[in-house]
Amino acid sequence: MKINLYQIIQYIKFLLKSTNQHGVHSPFVYNLITNCFYDKTIYADYKAIIDYKKSLLKNYSKIQVTDLGAGSQVMKQQVRRVSKMAKNAGSTIKRAKLLYRLSNYFKPKTILELGTSLGIATQALSIGNPKANITTVEGCPNISKFSKDYFKKYSLKNINLITGDFNNEIEKLNTNTYDLIFIDGNHQKEATLHYFETLLKTVHNDSVFIFDDIYWSKGMTEAWETIKQHPKVSVTIDTFFWGFLFFRKEQLKEHFVIRV
Helix, strand or coil: CCCCHHHHHHHHHHHHHCECCCCCCCHHHHHHHHHHHCCCCCCCCHHHHHHHHHHHHCCCCEEECCCCCCCCCCCCCCEEEHHHHHHHCCCCHHHHHHHHHHHHHHCCCEEEEECCCCCHHHHHHHHHCCCCEEEEEECCHHHHHHHHHHHHHCCCCCEEEEECCHHHHHHHHCCCCCCEEEECCCCCHHHHHHHHHHHHHHCCCCCEEEEECCCCCHHHHHHHHHHHCCCCCCEEEECCCEEEEECCCCCCCEEEEECC
């Protein structure tokens, strides 16, 4: 991801405010940080995550892209090479490994992802908990077809990929219940707030919501700040690149800023 001046300033502020597990008095958050965020185990499944990304980085085929969201800050052209997309827009190996650990740690039975892209994050969530039932939504038909084929190639059988506009699709999905929701699509303030409000009815006490790129722009940060204040949200964790929300009624409202 291309870094802009706004993100640099926000990152400096983040570093000044952030901490590690020390000074975290919530047992739930402390355990999450020490046993998941900071878990240094080299899992055998990491090889599959690395292989998947490497394969994309070596794939020079071209895809005609339809951008329904805020689009890419790096790639503006409509026809893009898979290798370039994997390098610029796909999850990093480090973040894919963290998603794997989160899926492994929380063992979510139902996962919703908005923004499949090339499926790097989807694959990590899938192998983190093979028993999970994953629904992932991709707006661009050509990317969707590509990722569907890749999931088949890597024998990922617990993923249901839906092609469509997020607004339309979440209206059809909002009667479901999700244990984990990962939003990595349209990085615009109004859209992000709309997804949150619409999907709020799908969460339960132990659900986790993850927002990607909460410092993508001033608008995205404003959306994040608004969401944090929602009365149903009890705990938030800001890791700079992701924002985590929890709805645990037994927990006092608290906001954490954690270096990962």
